[in-house]
Amino acid sequence: MGGKNMKKLLLTAAILFSLGFGASAQKFAYVNTDYILDNIPEYADAQTQLDELSIQWQKEIEVKFAEIDKMFKNFQNEAVLLPEDMKKKREDDIIKKEKEGKDLQKKRFGKDGDLFKKRQELIKPIQEKVYNAIDEISTSDNYAVVFDKANNATLIYTNPKYDISEQVLDKLGYTYKPQQTPSSKSKK
Numbered sequence: 001m002g003g004k005n006m007k008k009l010l011l012t013a014a015i016l017f018s019l020g021f022g023a024s025a026q027k028f029a030y031v032n033t034d035y036i037l038d039n040i041p042e043y044a045d046a047q048t049q050l051d052e053l054s055i056q057w058q059k060e061i062e063v064k065f066a067e068i069d070k071m072f073k074n075f076q077n078e079a080v081l082l083p084e085d086m087k088k089k090r091e092d093d094i095i096k097k098e099k100e101g102k103d104l105q106k107k108r109f110g111k112d113g114d115l116f117k118k119r120q121e122l123i124k125p126i127q128e129k130v131y132n133a134i135d136e137i138s139t140s141d142n143y144a145v146v147f148d149k150a151n152n153a154t155l156i157y158t159n160p161k162y163d164i165s166e167q168v169l170d171k172l173g174y175t176y177k178p179q180q181t182p183s184s185k186s187k188k
Contacts, residue, residue: 029138029141030146030149030155036130037127039175130172134146134168
C-alpha cells in the first residue's frame, strides 16, 4: 500500500474514531453512486448522448487535421518549385489551419469546452436529484455521515445493512436490480 493511500486510510480512521468517540449516538451509512446512477435510465441516455457527441466532434476534428496533413504533404512535394513568397504564404496557411484545428479541439474537448458544458447540462441535474434524495434520507433517518463507496473510496469494510443506495433509488422512484454483495454472491 502506497504512502498516500496509507495517509488517507489513517486520516479516515482518525476521523471515524474521533466522530465515534465524541458522539457515540451518531448514525452512519453509505451509498454507491455508481450503482445508483447505473439504475437511472436518464443517466444512461445522457451518457449515450455524450458519447455520440464526442464521436461526432472527434470525427470533425480528424477531418480538419486530415486536411492539414494533405496541405502539408502537397506543400512538401511542391516546395522546391515555389517562389519564396508563395512558400511563405503556403506555410502561413498551414499554420493558420493547424491553429484552427487546435482551437476547435479545445472548443469541443477543452476544460470548459462544449463536451464539458453538455455534460453539465445533462448529468448535473441527475446528480442533484441523487444528492437531494440522499440528503432527505439522511435528514429523516438522522444520519450524521453518508459515505460514497464508488470511485475507490477508502472504505476497507462496509456492512451491506448500512448501504442506503436502494433506499435512494426507491426515493427517486426507480426500479432496480438488487446489488450483488459478497454474501449474496457466495450463496449461489
